[in-house]
Amino acid sequence: xxxxxxxxxxxxxxxxxxxxxxxxxxxxxxxxxxxxxxxxxxxxxxxxxxxxxxxxxxxxxxxxxxxxxxxxxxxxxxxxxxxxxxxxxxxxxxxxxxxxxxxxxxxxxxxxxxxxxxxxxxxxxxxxxxxxxxxxxxxxxxxxxxxxxxxxxxxxxxxxxxxxxxxxxxxxxxxxxxxxx
Numbered sequence: 001x002x003x004x005x006x007x008x009x010x011x012x013x014x015x016x017x018x019x020x021x022x023x024x025x026x027x028x029x030x031x032x033x034x035x036x037x038x039x040x041x042x043x044x045x046x047x048x049x050x051x052x053x054x055x056x057x058x059x060x061x062x063x064x065x066x067x068x069x070x071x072x073x074x075x076x077x078x079x080x081x082x083x084x085x086x087x088x089x090x091x092x093x094x095x096x097x098x099x100x101x102x103x104x105x106x107x108x109x110x111x112x113x114x115x116x117x118x119x120x121x122x123x124x125x126x127x128x129x130x131x132x133x134x135x136x137x138x139x140x141x142x143x144x145x146x147x148x149x150x151x152x153x154x155x156x157x158x159x160x161x162x163x164x165x166x167x168x169x170x171x172x173x174x175x176x177x178x179x180x181x
Contacts, residue, residue: 040099043119046148047097051124054142054166055092059084067149067160070178079177083166086175087142089126096122115151120144123169141169147180 046065053062063071063080070076103117121144127137147163167174 039101039103039117042150043099043101043117044097047095047099047119047121047144050144050146050164051092051095051121054083054087054124055089055126057084057089065161066164066178067162068157070160070162073178076177079175082175083164083177086168086173087166088128088140090129090137091127093125093127093139095124098122112151113153114149116147116149118145118147139170143167143169147178 049065050062052058053065059080062083063076066076073079098120101117101119104114105112105116106114124142124144126140126142128140130136130138143166145165146161148161149158152158161178163176163178163180165174165176165180
């Protein structure tokens with residue numbers, strides 16, 4: 001009888017321990033899911049805005065995506081012109097955005113003070129007029145990678161895109177804006 005009592009007590013303690021551990025990990029998981037979801041949504045929105053700027057040929061809005069520091073570069077305007085000369089689009093077809101990215105985050109007193117990510121737009125598919133006389137539209141695929149400082153409490157002039165790279169995937173040529181650090 002005492003053996004059964006010992007086993008019963010052991011099982012009760014084990015179940016209570018498992019329940020306590022489950023309860024402790026749940027808020028952590030919830031916070032992690034919330035942060036991942038928030039980051040994914042921000043990446044999707046920024047990537048959609050980049051795609052819109054490129055396909056609508058909205059150079060002014062594209063420039064506003066960059067950090068103040070990046071826009072102050074002596075070569076910034078020429079680099080942006082090169083991007084818009086490079087990206088050729090008659091008709092936007094579709095794209096694929098990866099809404100997860102590597103990055104860094106720092107917090108102080110539970111509040112983010114620095115937050116940066118390096119997302120990727122796997123491809124932007126567009127149609128472009130061919131070089132021939134038959135007015136045929138050709139598929140072009142561009143890939144985009146960018147470094148985005150979402151928040152920098154100490155240096156707000158760093159907030160925004162700091163590096164942007166677009167590659168024509170069909171022929172592996174690319175153009176960049178900003179520093180690649």
